[in-house]
Amino acid sequence: MSFLIFVLVYLISGIILQTKGIEMAFYQFPAPIAASIGIVFAFILTKGSLDEKFNVFIKGCGDDNIIIMCIIYLLTRVFSAVSSAMGGVESTVKLGLTLIPVKFITAGIFIMAAFISVSTGTSVGTIVAIGSIAVQLVEKAGLNLSFSLLRSFRGLSVL
Known part of the structure; x- marks a missing residue:
């Protein structure tokens, strides 16, 4: 779900900037910001304690x-x-x-x-x-x- 949110935020921001005529629109919105938004939504949407969410997040990263x-x-x-x-x-x-x-x-x-x-x-x-x-x-x-x-x-x- 968080990956889908990341993709949606990145795509929507790129499309909005493209329609405004900004050159290289998809490079204007930083991907780490979109990833951070996806991570925040993952923490909100996932059930469990905050410690469990952090443990799952860290183990999933490497x-x-x-x-x-x-x-x-x-x-x-x-x-x-x-x-x-x-x-x-x-x-x-x-x-x-x-x-x-x-x-x-x-x-x-x-x-x-x-x-x-x-x-x-x-x-x-x-x-x-x-x-x-x-x-x-x-x-x-x-x-x-x-x-x-x-x-x-x-x-x-x-x-």
Whole structure:
């Protein structure tokens, strides 16, 4: 049923855009959005508890561990995008530059990442969540981006 909803959403959006004269109409509506709509409808229409629905969804996608890591990555990326859109990244960068001296930026990034990693329990989610903050901190401080981030995130795999 969810596959049918995905196909219908994708086809209807493409047909509507085509009738409006938009060039390459079927490429304008992102397929992952249509797939997400199908997944949401599958969760709504399927009977069972939320835990059972998630287990069935993850097992149907592939290896449990890989899919859970991908879902964590996607959700933290969404969180990062929302916090950037709200101005949270810029304000965190300004706060970090006022509190942390430039010569300790990499240590500060590591400490922030360590706290996030311990609280969330995932290094992948930590790197995605703090990535945009760390990049802007290093750039505004005038440091070498690749060297600074390598030094900051090197120890995360042992946490």
